[in-house]
Amino acid sequence: MDLVSSLPDDVRCHILSFLTTKESALTSVLSKKWRNLFTLVPNLDLDDSEYLHPEETKWEREEILDSFLDFVERVLSLQGNGPIRRFSLRCESGVPPARLNRWLCKVLQRGVADLELIIDFEDGYLLPRELFVSETLVNLRLKSEFGCIHWWPGAEGTFLPRLQSLDISSAMVFCDDKLQKLLPCFPVIEELRLVGMEWIDSHVTVSCATLTNQLLLSSTGSRTSKNPKSVSFDTPNLLSLAYSDLVAEDYPLVNMKSLFKARIILGVDDDQIALMRAPTNYLSEDDVVRRFGNVVKLMKGIQNVQQLHLHSDTLEVLSMCCESMPVFNNVKTLGIKSDYDRGWQAVPALLRNCPHLETLTFEGLVHHVTDKCGDACDCIFRKDKGRSLKSCPVKVVEIKEFRVTMKEMHLIEHFLDNFPCLKEMKIYREEYDPSPFGNDPQVDDLILDMIEEYKDIYSCNVQLLEPCDKWDEQ
Secondary structure, three states: OOOOOOOOHHHHHHHHOOOOHHHHHHHHHOOHHHOOHHHHOOEEEEEHHHOOOOOOOHHHHHHHHHHHHHHHHHHHHHHOOOOOOEEEEEEOOOOOHHHHHHHHHHHHHOOOOEEEEEEOOOOOOOOOHHHHHOOOOOEEEEEEEEEEEOOOOOOOOOOOOOOOEEEEEEEEEEEOOHHHHHHHHOOOOOEEEEEEEEEOOOEEEEEOOOOOOEEEEEEOOOOOOOOOOEEEEEOOOOOEEEEEEEOOOOOOOEEOOOOOEEEEEEEOOHHHHHHHHOOHHHOOOOOHHHHHHHHHHHHHHOOOOOEEEEOHHHHHHHHHHHHHOOOOOOOOEEEEEOOOOOEOOOHHHHHHOOOOOOEEEEEOOOOEOOOOOOOOOOOOOOOOOOHHHHOOOOOEEEEEEEOOOHHHHHHHHHHHHHOOOOOEEEEEEOOOOOOOOOOOHHHHHHHHHHHHHHHHHOOOEEEEEOOOOOOOOO
């Protein structure tokens, strides 16, 4: 006899809970003991990609989509009123709004705790009111790659007493002053992710004492967007922040005293970059760029972090406040993303103000050279060459996206010459190296020879490694 079939129903249901709903439904053909056992599984994982394939014609795809939607209907019907712990629906070909709302109301009535919808929402679609008064929801994730989510209409009586994680990702998520009214509706929320947001109100405040695990705010940064007038954070117990937005004119309140990790992208356009690099007298009194120096308030508010990751745009913005840069006494890991068009003016100040830095990571060594490039690089000859490096206690330097150029090699030697405590340097090749020498085996041999020379000259373990993960924008 099949040993698995002899197990109790609840044990076999637990086994099926690790499969997709389609896979668990297929077990019905094994024997009478398995017939419709999948309907007792409290986890439903429904994915239209298991049914639809790009090689089918449009007519065939429509037929298969209808079959998938009917399958969802049958599963929910067969389950009756049994409890549902998790409901995940991926249907990026679209679902008729009336049918989707009927499904949602059904699973909400049956006490769903984890709800995930990955759907191409239609414009004007509103989620059912029942979603905003659920007493069982713990985790809610909504994703629409092309649609615009007006996901919370300000429904009266909104209250989700058990919601701990809210994750909304879309081509555009409209956010306004309702966000501040919304957060108190989630009295135990610990994690908030908003990707693709568009601020309607120019004065933004995120205030929530229960947020602990993560706060991720990522704006579209569209050309029609304007720099926010002010952004404030009052999240004293937050551990992880990932913030991507156009740089605000002011950050009047930043209360993040428990923050452990921060990833900051402050977007600026090329015109603003030109003004930041120009003499101060080029700016008028009402120019928003003049107020970009207020970003120092944001940096002071997150200065307790142990891991800090800064985007290339952020480095340019920080060049406006190098002299007032706070000291990051707790930072052990500093990550810097570089770009051909963005300068390193703020890098020396950052290195000087991280007195306990252990690991320094560069994603790319290319950067725009200015007369204020600082002494962190060797692009311009200066008497104080390498001064900020010589005072930096970093032990490990990681270089990602290495593109095999002499400029990069010179900068690597500059680091080896001037970081006094350096013990290890990891150099990761660019996965798709666009340089003329990127795939030349002879160049690889030359680099390996140079690295062997580094090992002989410097008391540092230098390694050339395969490509690794790049900067995560979210």
